[in-house]
Amino acid sequence: MTPEQLAQALRTVLSDVVAAGDLGVPVPDAASVRVERPKNREHGDWSSNIALQLAKGAGMPPRELAEVVATRLRQVGGVTTVDVAGPGFLNITLDAASAGELARTIVEAGEGYGTNDSMVGRTINLEFVSANPTGPPHIGHTRWAALGDALGRLLRASGADVTTEHYINDFGGQMGKFAGSILARAKGGPDAEVPEGGYPGEYVTDVAQQLLAERPDLLDLPEDEAMSVARERGYALMMERIRTILHEFNVDFDVWFSESTLHDGGKVEEAVARLREQGHVFDQDGAVWLRTTDFGDDKDRVMIRSNGEPTYFAADAAYYLDKKDRGFTEKVYMLGADHHGYVGRLKAIAACAGDDPEKNIEILIGQLINISGERMGKRRGNAIFLSDLIEWIGSDPVRYSLARFPADTPLDLDGEELRKRSNDNPVFYVQYAHARTCNVARLADEDGVRREDGFDPALLTHETEATLLAALGDFPRVVAQAAQLREPHRVARYLEELAGFFHKWYDECRVRPVSADEEITDLHRSRLWLNDATRQVLANGLGLLGVSAPERM
Known part of the structure; x- marks a missing residue:
């Protein structure tokens, strides 16, 4: 049952x-x-x-x-x-039979076990990371990459229609400074000074060298044309790198939304006009304002400056309306620790657009993280990129370690500890439990213990079996609650508890015969069902966190 x-x-x-x-x-x-x-x-x-x-x-x-x-x-x-x-x-x-029947239910459900319909009918746009296309994802993006992707998986597992989205901040003067930095390195090499306010990272040199390989004539072009090529191709090369690194981190977005399309397509002007029709736009001192104070913001916001230039806030309003027009009744924004001031203004935009700011928009703020260790002490420069963390620690330990804490908790992690293959390392502890279930199944098969030959759930009466079955039965509730509360760490902590229950069961109960002449009974087979049910739940839970479930370790 x-x-x-x-x-x-x-x-x-x-x-x-x-x-x-x-x-x-x-x-x-x-x-x-x-x-x-x-x-x-x-x-x-x-x-x-x-x-x-x-x-x-x-x-x-x-x-x-x-x-x-x-x-x-x-x-x-x-x-x-x-x-x-x-x-x-x-x-x-x-009774033991009713409790034990859960093992068969889980095995037969497979990857579907743990999914639920608690959020069926809800259409959600989930935006996270949203890195500038002027550099690779860094440690500041890493936490939301792990948590945002895990949250998207949890929401889908709970029946929601979810679109994950990366907002590309590709409009404004920063793109010109990026192009200027690329040209400076293309001309002067890795030690060349970049323009004031430019980007001095080593990655800029890499982009410059790649661009020179594509366009050997780059430095012979007129300055304006060279800048145009550097801006266009530098942007494309960096976006390719961002996508690749995030993919290596097991994060793939459904939509990559360009901020420039809001301006080039006239959507910023359209947003101003629509909000004016709603009665919330006013003109003052030659500028165009949105009266966000009517909805709890600390001050009204300028949308169009007196010189006719739109503000970032105007683009934020246009972007919100665009999400609404695409049919997303719920918009979830996952923002960094320095974005607390955005909460009031984004909710005010929702209210000005005629939405309920308590239902149609949600802003999650993540705290900063620090990952220390010998590798970081030996790095050149002061930027820690996601690619560094993947190379040094590995995608799985980084993702799992970030997923097991609430987003609003500041983190100081030890990279060397995350690399250890010991039970003190939570990701290893859980992955090892999964690998152990796979090993049990392999050895049982060698001994001739097969699930299809019998199953009697009433035989699963050992105290550790009752505990393990109860934990397995709790998985769907944990998934639904983690999705509803936007707290992927609940799944991670559940998996650690489940792994502990499995290891205790493994120490007490035999799936395989003790000796070659011991008769194989339904108790062995029923325990194999329980072993395989545990394997399935561990794999499903790790999958929701975007972490692999290795079969051997």
């Missing part, structure tokens, strides 16, 4: 109680009737607080209501005991 099936059985019991006249409230909807794994295993396999939820409306004490429900729930097949605890909690214990 899965937690979902148990919750449905509980709702059926509530329907019977209502029909019998013992409960004077409507039957709660399916989303309100949930079971959760109790922290203390002595309290049973599953727990529900439904009696506490309904008691006030029913006009009866929670414990009294819980006793009424418990009496009927004890008659449900597969339920061994139902105890009423504390103020009215229902603590439910399943």
Whole structure:
């Protein structure tokens, strides 16, 4: 019996109680009737607080209501005991067969186990990273790359229609400074000074050399033409590098949105006109303003300067409207630690556009991270790029380590510790558990233990098996909650707990015969089902974090 099936059985019991006249409230909807794994295993396999939820409306004490429900729930097949605890909690214990059946459910569901429909019908645009195309992704982008991609996977697993989007800040004077920096290095080599306000990184030299290889005539061109070539091809080469590095980090976007298209396509002017029609635009001191203070912003914002030039804020407004026009009812922005001031103004844009800023837009702010270690101490320069971290530590350890902490927690990670292959390293601990399940299956096959030859869930009675099964059953709830709360770290912490339960089970219970002459029984086969169910959940959970599930380590 899965937690979902148990919750449905509980709702059926509530329907019977209502029909019998013992409960004077409507039957709660399916989303309100949930079971959760109790922290203390002595309290049973599953727990529900439904009696506490309904008691006030029913006009009866929670414990009294819980006793009424418990009496009927004890008659449900597969339920061994139902105890009423504390103020009215229902603590439910399943018989071994019903609990063990979950192993087969998971194996047969495969990659689909853990998916849920809690967010079906929601259309979400998820924007993150959004690096300037004037340099490779650096450590400041890395956290949102890991968390944003994991969040997108979680939202999809929960039934939402999600589009991940990278906003390319390719408009304005920065592109000219980037082109000037490329030309300076093309002319003077790696030690050449770049123009004031330019980009001095070593990567600029790499782009310059690549451009010279493509266009040997670059330095013979008139200055204006050379700058145009450097701007166009430098932009394209850097975007190719950004895409490649993010792909190596297992991050691929559905949409790469160019800021320039907002200006070139007249969408900024269109946005100003649309917001003026809504009554929120006004003219003052020769400039065009949006009255964002009507919606909680600390000051009104200039959209068009007195010289006729649009502001970045105008592009932000046009971009929001463009997302709305593309059918995204929910827009999630994942911004860096220095963007707290953007929260009020972006919500004000949503309100000015006629949306509900509490429902149609969400802004998540991530805190800074620092990754220290010997490799960083030996680096030249002061920029830490994502490619450096991948080469030094590896994509999996970096992604997992960033995913296992809430986004608003400042992080100081030790790169050398992340490289260690020991149980003290969380990503190794979880990946090793997956590899161990694969090894168990390989060796069992060599011994002739095969799932298809039998399965008796009633045999899974060992204490570690009950604990492991309860943890496996909790996975869909963890996924749904992590998506709803925008907290991928809940999946990482769950996987670490699950890995611990599996390792304890592995130490106590044998899947393979102890000796060559030991008879293979359904207990061996049933434990192989449980082993393979654990492997599937570990793989599914790591996949949601964008981390690999190795079969050998």
